[in-house]
Amino acid sequence: MSQPQPKHEHYYDDKQVEPGIPNQKESPKRRQLSQKKRNMISGYLFISPFYLLFAVFGLFPILFSFYLAFFKWDGLGEMTFVGLNNFVIIFNDPLFWKSLYNTIVIGLMGTAPQLLAALLLAFALNSALVKGQSLFRLAIFLPYVTSIVAVAIVFSVIFSNQESGLVNSIIGLFGMDPITWTRSEWGTKIAIATMVFWRWVGYNTIIYLAGMQSIPKDLYEAAKMDGASLRQQIIHITIPMLKPFILFTVFTATIGALQLFAEPQIFQGRGGRPEGISVVLYLYRDAFSSNFFGTASATAIVLFVLIIIISTINMYFTNRIGGSDKVGAK
Numbered sequence: 046m047s048q049p050q051p052k053h054e055h056y057y058d059d060k061q062v063e064p065g066i067p068n069q070k071e072s073p074k075r076r077q078l079s080q081k082k083r084n085m086i087s088g089y090l091f092i093s094p095f096y097l098l099f100a101v102f103g104l105f106p107i108l109f110s111f112y113l114a115f116f117k118w119d120g121l122g123e124m125t126f127v128g129l130n131n132f133v134i135i136f137n138d139p140l141f142w143k144s145l146y147n148t149i150v151i152g153l154m155g156t157a158p159q160l161l162a163a164l165l166l167a168f169a170l171n172s173a174l175v176k177g178q179s180l181f182r183l184a185i186f187l188p189y190v191t192s193i194v195a196v197a198i199v200f201s202v203i204f205s206n207q208e209s210g211l212v213n214s215i216i217g218l219f220g221m222d223p224i225t226w227t228r229s230e231w232g233t234k235i236a237i238a239t240m241v242f243w244r245w246v247g248y249n250t251i252i253y254l255a256g257m258q259s260i261p262k263d264l265y266e267a268a269k270m271d272g273a274s275l276r277q278q279i280i281h282i283t284i285p286m287l288k289p290f291i292l293f294t295v296f297t298a299t300i301g302a303l304q305l306f307a308e309p310q311i312f313q314g315r316g317g318r319p320e321g322i323s324v325v326l327y328l329y330r331d332a333f334s335s336n337f338f339g340t341a342s343a344t345a346i347v348l349f350v351l352i353i354i355i356s357t358i359n360m361y362f363t364n365r366i367g368g369s370d371k372v373g374a375k
Contacts, residue, residue, distance in 0.1 A: 114342040131343035141344065143319055144327040145351075147309075151234050151323070152302030155241030160294055163246050167253035168279075182254070185247040196244055197311035204236040204312075227313050233321035240308045245301070249294045256290035257283065288364070295363045299356050303348065324348050 114131055116124040135141045166185060170178055188196065203211045204226040213223040226232040260283065268278050284291075306325040309317045317326045324344065332341035 110342040119336040131339045148323045154238035156298040163249035166250040171257045189248040
């Protein structure tokens with residue numbers, strides 16, 4: 046007679062684990078971690094097109110420019126290592142210093158009045174006395190969405206060298222001689238700065254207006270109850286509360302002014318002239334007109350460092366606007 050086989054136990058307590066079978070308590074956790082990893086991978090796959098495009102068209106050109114700044118290359122032949130010679134060439138070129146001078150002067154003429162005018166326009170649009178605010182906001186913001194090429198062409202007609210040009214006709218009414226705007230030292234700078242002013246003042250106005258509308262009305266009501274005048278409200282409430290928006294506009298305006306290109310390029314024709322050439326236009330001529338890609342890359346690095354320095358200085362002084370961080374502090 047065969048011995049009866051023992052019955053297998055089908056029920057286990059929480060501490061018992063059947064041999065060969067994974068711990069059932071750890072399985073949900075592992076499945077959960079695995080699901081998190083799958084979600085993470087799928088998330089990276091969704092955003093990968095942006096990073097791939099940025100790596101190809103953004104990061105690689107930046108790194109290659111830094112590399113190319115130490116080589117002599119015409120775009121087709123062999124690259125020859127020259128060390129810092131490209132920087133020596135541009136620093137000894139009077140046209141580079143002229144372009145740097147033009148960029149800074151036009152930037153100051155076009156951005157400083159622009160930011161002040163944008164602040165005043167935002168005050169006006171935020172006032173309850175102005176009717177039809179939506180229409181005015183649209184009209185002010187319209188130049189920003191207009192093509193920069195169209196803007197430059199229109200202003201090229203306005204600042205025409207001919208006596209029949211709009212501006213020359215106006216100054217002729219006061220007995221002044223016509224100005225050759227495209228070849229005049231200060232006439233060129235005034236015309237280009239006017240284009241920059243007209244195109245960007247609406248954008249900065251909307252930024253400031255959004256900042257003003259985010260300020261709690263209770264602060265103004267409390268200030269009025271304490272006898273604060275309109276000037277005191279602006280100095281001790283509006284300006285300090287607008288500090289983040291002012292920092293943003295100063296930062297973007299500084300970068301935009303130092304990267305000026307389309308306005309002088311179209312206003313003065315292909316390649317520009319010494320009266321209005323900017324740093325970006327200077328490196329563009331070196332690269333695509335003279336095929337000196339090494340010196341053009343060196344100029345781009347100098348411009349990159351210059352943007353960092355000037356932006357830092359502007360941010361430092363702008364950050365001091367409004368005095369104390371506490372609203373209402375004197």
